[in-house]
Amino acid sequence: MLSFGAVLVGFLYSDTRNWRSSISRSIGRIPGDTALGTFPVDINLTIQIIILTELLLFGGAFGEYFAIRARFVYWPPAGSPVLDDFIARIQTLILISSSVLIEWAVWQLKLGKQRAFKAGLVGTTVLGSLFPILQFGFEWPHLILSNILTPASGFFGASFYLLTGIHGAHVVVGVIAYCYTDIRAFMGQYTPNNHGFVEATSTYWHFVHIIWLFLFALLWQGSRLLA
Amino acid sequence: MARESAFGLKLGDFGIFVIFTAIYAAGTLGLPKLALLTYQVKVGEIPTAFVAIFGMPAVLGLTLGQFIANLGVEASPIASLTPIFSFIGLLVIYYSRKFSTLAGCIVYILITSAWLTFLLPTVSQVPQSAVAYSVLAGQFIAVIIGYLGYLLVRKSMLNKHETANEPKATVSS
Numbered sequence: 001m002l003s004f005g006a007v008l009v010g011f012l013y014s015d016t017r018n019w020r021s022s023i024s025r026s027i028g029r030i031p032g033d034t035a036l037g038t039f040p041v042d043i044n045l046t047i048q049i050i051i052l053t054e055l056l057l058f059g060g061a062f063g064e065y066f067a068i069r070a071r072f073v074y075w076p077p078a079g080s081p082v083l084d085d086f087i088a089r090i091q092t093l094i095l096i097s098s099s100v101l102i103e104w105a106v107w108q109l110k111l112g113k114q115r116a117f118k119a120g121l122v123g124t125t126v127l128g129s130l131f132p133i134l135q136f137g138f139e140w141p142h143l144i145l146s147n148i149l150t151p152a153s154g155f156f157g158a159s160f161y162l163l164t165g166i167h168g169a170h171v172v173v174g175v176i177a178y179c180y181t182d183i184r185a186f187m188g189q190y191t192p193n194n195h196g197f198v199e200a201t202s203t204y205w206h207f208v209h210i211i212w213l214f215l216f217a218l219l220w221q222g223s224r225l226l227a
Numbered sequence: 228m229a230r231e232s233a234f235g236l237k238l239g240d241f242g243i244f245v246i247f248t249a250i251y252a253a254g255t256l257g258l259p260k261l262a263l264l265t266y267q268v269k270v271g272e273i274p275t276a277f278v279a280i281f282g283m284p285a286v287l288g289l290t291l292g293q294f295i296a297n298l299g300v301e302a303s304p305i306a307s308l309t310p311i312f313s314f315i316g317l318l319v320i321y322y323s324r325k326f327s328t329l330a331g332c333i334v335y336i337l338i339t340s341a342w343l344t345f346l347l348p349t350v351s352q353v354p355q356s357a358v359a360y361s362v363l364a365g366q367f368i369a370v371i372i373g374y375l376g377y378l379l380v381r382k383s384m385l386n387k388h389e390t391a392n393e394p395k396a397t398v399s400s
Contacts (some may be wrong), residue, residue, distance in 0.1 A: 206245040221299030
């Protein structure tokens with residue numbers, strides 16, 4: 001336990017001691033038209049490692065779902081509600097639109113069209129922020145308060161809230177990353193030759209999107225199988 | 228910044244891959260089938276011809292989209308083989324794009340229709356003769372709509388390319 005604590009403290013110290021200078025370097029102290037140069041770590045490698053860890057996380061969560069599902073002759077179990085997919089369809093449309101928009105924005109940046117790039121980036125952030133608002137502000141309260149499906153209503157309910165909860169948290173992280181990217185974009189820190197962070201953020205966003213497609217198929221459309 | 232993988236794909240292609248996955252999966256699961264001339268047309272099949280423009284990421288994306296769409300419907304385990312046949316058909320479009328995308332699309336229609344004509348009577352006990360014609364017509368309408376869209380996009384891309392290459396007029400005094 002003591003050794004674990006020592007390793008953790010050492011890791012946190014080494015990881016955070018440069019935060020102040022890194023943040024001030026990336027946000028505050030650089031003139032608008034200054035390119036940052038190459039990212040100190042290969043951003044492609046970084047995002048590939050992040051995606052790999054996310055794959056392991058969601059792989060475990062989906063593994064749990066299928067392991068439970070395999071124990072039942074019929075799935076969803078008897079008594080589970082057929083979920084109305086109206087909000088889920090809107091969320092799917094939001095994610096498709098935002099994925100197309102960010103690809104377009106990156107393309108505009110590569111062409112050197114800064115205004116179009118910024119418009120696309122802000123549009124993606126706005127669309128992205130609508131997703132958790134719909135999920136945590138409308139769908140979850142509606143399902144729980146109307147007693148349609150709660151985390152305590154059997155295996156289907158527990159799986160539903162676990163999977164959509166983990167995914168929703170990742171969407172929130174994606175929106176935060178986009179807000180940070182927006183700030184840097186409006187400071188003029190991205191150029192046709194320096195946009196690795198934007199592409200890394202968009203790759204993460206596309207990954208979150210693809211996980212949602214699995215959730216939409218398994219949970220919302222899957223809830224209709226019994227009916 | 229983009230780095231090529233062992234399959235010749237770049238990290239930047241991930242967006243195209245996901246967009247095509249989403250179009251197929253959401254177009255099949257989230258949208259009702261279009262009723263055209265009494266035939267049921269799957270919206271997800273419409274972007275098939277765009278493989279000729281977007282390449283391998285679109286091929287893989289549409290295949291994964293079909294896999295995801297199959298997760299949301301009750302079907303026998305044999306139905307999970309459907310993406311394999313689509314993948315073969317999409318590869319034909321991809322490799323035939325240099326001489327005839329239309330020929331590739333027709334081969335795709337034939338491959339997927341033949342598979343579905345075999346599959347549907349197996350999983351739902353409908354007569355094969357009733358299925359064959361409607362499946363072929365539905366696939367044909369969907370893919371040809373997409374092919375027309377592909378021609379429009381290709382034409383606009385060629386126009387832009389020609390405009391960009393035109394010599395700029397010089398003003399003489």
